[in-house]
Amino acid sequence: MKIATWNINGVKARIDTVLAWLKETSPDVACLQEIKSVDENFPRQPFEDLGYNVETHGQKGFNGVALLAKSPLEDVQRGLPGNDADEQARYIEAGISTAGGAIRFGCLYLPNGNPLGTEKFPYKLEWMDRLIAHAERRLAEETPFLLLGDYNVIPDPVDAKNPENWIGDALFQPESRRRFRALTHLGLTEAVRSCSEEADIYTFWDYQAGAWQKNNGIRIDHILMSAQATDRMTGCGIDKHVRGWEKPSDHVPVWVKLAA
DNA sequence: ATGTCCTTTAAGAAAGGA
Secondary structure, rough: EEEEEEEOOOOHHHHHHHHHHHHOOOOEEEEOOOOOOHHHHHHHHHHOOOOOEEEEOOOOOOEEEEEOOOOOEEEHHHHHHHHOOOOOOOOOEEEEEEEEEHHHHHHHHOOOOOOOOOOOHHHHHHHHHHHHHHHHHHOOOOOOEEEEOOOOOOOOOEEEHHHHOOOOOOOHHHHHHHHHHHHHHOOOOHHHHHHOOOOOOOOEEOHHHHHHOOOOOOOOEEEOOOOOOOOEEEEEOHHHHHHHOOOOEEEEOOOEEOOO
């Protein structure tokens, strides 16, 4: 089965692009970020017409996440636990049943954190601390569990075409990178680095300054897997070509295949 | 070369977020 994540940068603006990609790759599960839509306005019908069950956690104007799955989505949980005052829609989690047992998916849109020196950066770090705590609880269940999404973290210098350009950016701060490592140190395996040895693999190219044309990208969309999920991994990939389509998102899909 | 895009507000641009 194929499980994908993609920051689509607005479902209203991207609907045709997203549908074209779904028809091309037909993932069994798709985690979408930055839907920029309230739940009531999410265009469910075209996705359901392609055979997907749809669950959303949206808000007005920005943020918002969605889960699509060909199987029924069970035990849907909206919002990252640990801070009732957090009103930003950045996390949705659900499970599906497979022949090999249940699998659970967390779809996340981690705060950007820029600019440094504002309340945005500590919010990012606090959100990451809550994600670590939540992952720790899920991992204790010792079941197949995946955390997929836009982490807004460049884990290492190799994950940027020009790492020197990101020194003053929240995505590349030691505090952000340390927390990403803490997540993996809990026992989560990062899919792409564990199944690909390619260089220059990125998931985001800014709309500005000809970043795509220069391949000036960064790798900030990640799939983290529990041991029980990792043991079933049969492949992974990045749908880079989608960045060259008409009306592209600035991110591209990342996917992993698990033995059914 | 802050060289782009999406959304909201509110009635044509401008601001916020990325």
